[in-house]
Amino acid sequence: MxxxxxxxxxxxxxxxxxxxxxxxxxxxxxxxxxxxxxxxxxxxxxxxxxxxxxxxxxxxxxxxxxxxxxxxxxxxxxxxxxxxxxxxxxxxxxxxxxxxxxxxxxxxxxxxxxxxxxxxxxxxxxxxxxxxxxxxxxxxxxxxxxxxxxxxxxxxxxxxxxxxxxxxxxxxxxxxxxxxxxxxxxxxxxxxxxxxxxxxxxxxxxxxxxxxxxxxxxxxxxxxAAGGTFDAPRAPATIRPPGQRIAIARDDAFAFLYPHIVQGWRDAGAELTWFSPLADEAPPRGCDACWLPGGYPELHAGRLASNRDFLDGLRAFALHGRVHGECGGYMVLGRGLEDADGQRHAMADLLPVETSFARRKLHLGYRRATWRRDLGFVSAGTTSWGHEYHYASQTDGAPATLADMADGTGASLAPAGHAVGNVSGGFFHIIA
CATH class of the missing domain: 3.40.50.300 (P-loop containing nucleotide triphosphate hydrolases)
Structure with a gap:
């Protein structure tokens, strides 16, 4: 029914x-x-x-x-x-x-x-x-x-x-x-x-x-008063699974992952395994991809920086498996994260970027990303729809290499995100 x-x-x-x-x-x-x-x-x-x-x-x-x-x-x-x-x-x-x-x-x-x-x-x-x-x-x-x-x-x-x-x-x-x-x-x-x-x-x-x-x-x-008794096929996966067995961070610092994407990955046959960076858990062995969603790492920066099993395990995982971070996940993949008090905390140092929550600026709106690299879940040259919603700012780092960006109207924006080896990330949240 x-x-x-x-x-x-x-x-x-x-x-x-x-x-x-x-x-x-x-x-x-x-x-x-x-x-x-x-x-x-x-x-x-x-x-x-x-x-x-x-x-x-x-x-x-x-x-x-x-x-x-x-x-x-x-x-x-x-x-x-x-x-x-x-x-x-x-x-x-x-x-x-x-x-x-x-x-x-x-x-x-x-x-x-x-x-x-x-x-x-x-x-x-x-x-x-x-x-x-x-x-x-x-x-x-x-x-x-x-x-x-x-x-x-x-x-x-x-x-x-x-x-x-x-x-x-x-x-x-x-x-x-x-x-x-x-x-x-x-x-x-x-x-x-x-x-x-x-x-x-x-x-x-x-x-x-x-x-x-x-x-x-x-x-x-x-x-x-309810209406709309139409039927339609189950929505297909809006993006491909990044791997066959995907380790996904999930806790109070990493919670922003759309259910329709999770369902799409499962329908495509991927196996999903959850782990908690806040509990100092590393991406589980046996997975071939790791996904760090957005969330609130800026509120837990000191704790994340001290969680050696998580950070060391993430670095080890990146030697053989794909790792992608969205927004907060991208910040943790960078070199350092400055909290609201201006204190810098060392992060995974897998991407050449420094971010700050002390120097706040609202970034909000739909985005279109045209990917420069094949990332597993998307192919180089394809375009994805998504959005940005964050207050953190990039304060230092190498030029963006991950995607060419436009806003929802098609107006060009500066390139965004970084990719180094098996690791990629950006502030962009993908929807479809």
Whole structure:
């Protein structure tokens, strides 16, 4: 069977999409429905909360990088065997890069899949006007179907009455009213929410969110509004496996690896083995490739620098096997990493680059990488879609040799990344 879907979206970032989505996923699951999550756009952190709420992997439905057919394949993969997919949008409903047939907006993803929108609207500083915002979003040209709205951060019973009066004047149903509540919060830091895997009280926090959602929302009406009963083949691997047996770093410092890529590697027949650099584990013997995902090595630089088994094992592995690092993994493959306090920590010294988190600059956006070398998972001369999202800066190093870069619009950027022998890496996160 293939479950139907909904996409939770908002007028802007910061309206509470993630906590509403996670609470809604758990609340619906507690009614006996089989629920899965998904995320529109490039994001590593929110899907971790979806997985914790539903017990199932949450795939990214990136309309810009994957394109319409890739989105449908990924959506079919996550919807298979469940009753309902509750997906989360990115930024505002109509925000995102759109070029020709590629669009990264939440609205475009919902339209591709036939999934109605549940609007999350922040009532802070407004009352009846919240309904006017919902009305405008529903009437925007080429708007996807709007199933209804959940109004968040309602201050009082009087405030609720005023909001309900506004919705009585429009055609968008009011499906939930969520009071301002400390239980509906999650801590953040420089790349977004603190990762789900880092929270020891996560199960209790999600249950508390679900309690709030169940008390304030019409769960049956929300579930009944789902749509999009299409089927599609399982999404093919978006990049080739870098080896037959792949050692993948996974812990609080190395957590940014898209589930659709992992699933694609498994479907292609690769064997995946996990290890923890923070636990001073080296890449396991018997593997022929090592993948260091992005994450937060800048928060653990001193510990990583002192983990000799990890660093020595990584250097030994690179003598015979391919090693690739994305963003944080690239920083660890370099010569040194400067932490937020300006202290330099020696890293693996496998690539000629120095990076710093003390000298911060936001790098954000879609990227197209045309690879200069055959790396196993990509061939020289081919182009991959992906993104950058980091605050660290390269402070020293040899000229970039890994890929010629462009932004999402096709405008040329400086070459990026490095490759030496079996080792490669860059700030670029590959999606497809």
């Amino acid at each position: 293939l479950g139907r879907g909904l996409l939770v979206a908002a007028a802007r970032s910061g309206a509470g999409k993630t906590v509403i989505t996670v609470g809604l996923q758990r609340a619906l699951a507690r009614t006996g429905r089989r629920v899965a999550g998904a995320k529109a756009g490039p994001d590593y952190i929110d899907p971790g909360f979806h997985a914790a709420a539903t017990g199932r992997s949450s795939f990214n439905l990136d309309g810009f990088a994957l394109g319409p057919e890739g989105v449908k394949g990924a959506a079919a993969s996550v919807a298979r065997g469940v009753d309902l997919v509750v997906a989360e949008g990115a930024m505002g409903l109509y925000d995102g890069l759109t070029i020709a047939e590629r669009s990264g907006t939440s609205a475009s993803v919902a339209t591709m899949l036939g999934w109605p929108i549940i609007l999350v609207l922040d009532a802070g500083g407004a009352a009846q006007t919240v309904a006017a915002v919902a009305h405008g979003l529903a009437l925007y040209p080429a708007a996807p179907p709007i199933a209804g709205a959940i109004v968040n951060r309602v201050a009082s019973p009087r405030h609720r009455v005023m909001i309900e009066a506004g919705f009585a004047r429009i055609d968008v149903p009011l499906l939930g009213v969520v009071a301002a509540d400390d239980r509906m919060t999650l801590p953040s830091r420089h790349l977004g929410l603190v990762q789900a895997r880092e929270r020891t009280d996560l199960a209790e926090r999600i249950d508390a969110m679900a309690d709030v959602i169940a008390a304030g929302c019409d769960l049956d009406a929300i579930a009944a």
